[in-house]
Amino acid sequence: MKIMTNKNRCVICEGTIFQFLFSHHHGWSVQKCKTCEMVQVMPRPSAMEVSALYANDDRHFDPYREQIAVHRAYFHTKIAEIVASWQSDAVLHRKRRRLLDVGCAMGVLLEEAKKSGFIAEGIDMSKASVKTCVKKGFRVVHGSLTTLSLNKKYDVVTAFEVIEHELNPRKMMESIHTHLSAGGVVIVTTPGHESWYRKLMGRQWVGYTHPEHLNFFDEETLKHLMHEVGFHNVFVKKDIARPFPLSFAFRRASDYFPAFRFVLEPLSIIAKHFDIQNPINPWGCIEVIAVK
Numbered sequence: 001m002k003i004m005t006n007k008n009r010c011v012i013c014e015g016t017i018f019q020f021l022f023s024h025h026h027g028w029s030v031q032k033c034k035t036c037e038m039v040q041v042m043p044r045p046s047a048m049e050v051s052a053l054y055a056n057d058d059r060h061f062d063p064y065r066e067q068i069a070v071h072r073a074y075f076h077t078k079i080a081e082i083v084a085s086w087q088s089d090a091v092l093h094r095k096r097r098r099l100l101d102v103g104c105a106m107g108v109l110l111e112e113a114k115k116s117g118f119i120a121e122g123i124d125m126s127k128a129s130v131k132t133c134v135k136k137g138f139r140v141v142h143g144s145l146t147t148l149s150l151n152k153k154y155d156v157v158t159a160f161e162v163i164e165h166e167l168n169p170r171k172m173m174e175s176i177h178t179h180l181s182a183g184g185v186v187i188v189t190t191p192g193h194e195s196w197y198r199k200l201m202g203r204q205w206v207g208y209t210h211p212e213h214l215n216f217f218d219e220e221t222l223k224h225l226m227h228e229v230g231f232h233n234v235f236v237k238k239d240i241a242r243p244f245p246l247s248f249a250f251r252r253a254s255d256y257f258p259a260f261r262f263v264l265e266p267l268s269i270i271a272k273h274f275d276i277q278n279p280i281n282p283w284g285c286i287e288v289i290a291v292k
């Protein structure tokens with residue numbers, strides 16, 4: 001008898017029956033679980049294959065660094081959203097609230113959280129990220145919550161565009177649940193697989209462009225995972241677009257679609273002369289806020 005390993009089981013419900021959708025990077029397959037409808041790379045690659053994708057991540061944060069002010073404005077809004085979402089008196093009346101940002105990148109969210117009075121800490125797989133945040137004076141751990149226990153409790157855990165990268169997203173959410181204090185709040189964002197951008201662009205959708213993306217959530221599958229892990233007051237919605245200048249959006253689009261560079265690059269140069277924000281979020285990101 002062939003024994004099924006976790007490598008062949010749905011990352012959310014452990015189902016074993018899948019519908020093949022298409023062949024992804026490295027010949028990996030994107031498949032949809034017939035039981036819970038989660039779209040995922042299946043069979044799962046090994047941890048070594050995944051970490052090889054991050055081997056040369058030095059330049060990974062370059063576009064991010066360039067648009068720090070945009071990310072700052074976005075995270076400022078998100079922190080205000082978290083503060084407005086307290087539902088537990090236990091947390092509400094706590095003097096210094098602790099926040100953990102999973103995948104804290106350049107530490108912009110940590111800075112915004114600190115300004116709002118949080119004790120802000122982070123965890124990131126990237127050594128470059130840890131170095132930057134530590135230099136800014138934050139306590140940041142190198143690694144992943146799926147393999148590390150921080151032996152601490154937090155009032156808020158945030159994970160912006162991280163869960164689609166996780167080899168084991170269920171374990172990540174279970175670990176976040178463990179690290180939250182009772183009544184604590186979690187906020188997670190990820191590209192939305194049911195967005196009309198994906199439907200319009202099909203295989204060319206930006207959410208599929210990165211080989212590091214292994215999980216493709218929609219509002220239903222994200223909500224399902226949160227309930228499975230034990231969260232309550234689960235609220236899913238479409239995320240706001242980060243207010244990038246239009247010129248930057250055209251330039252990034254030309255990185256994603258080199259075949260159209262001949263038209264996108266001139267548009268980027270023209271757009272530099274106008275102070276216009278790009279109103280669309282082609283990732284169609286969705287956001288979940290929930291309570292432990």
Ligand SMILES: [Zn+2]
Nearest residue numbers: 010013033036
């Ligand atoms: Zn499933």
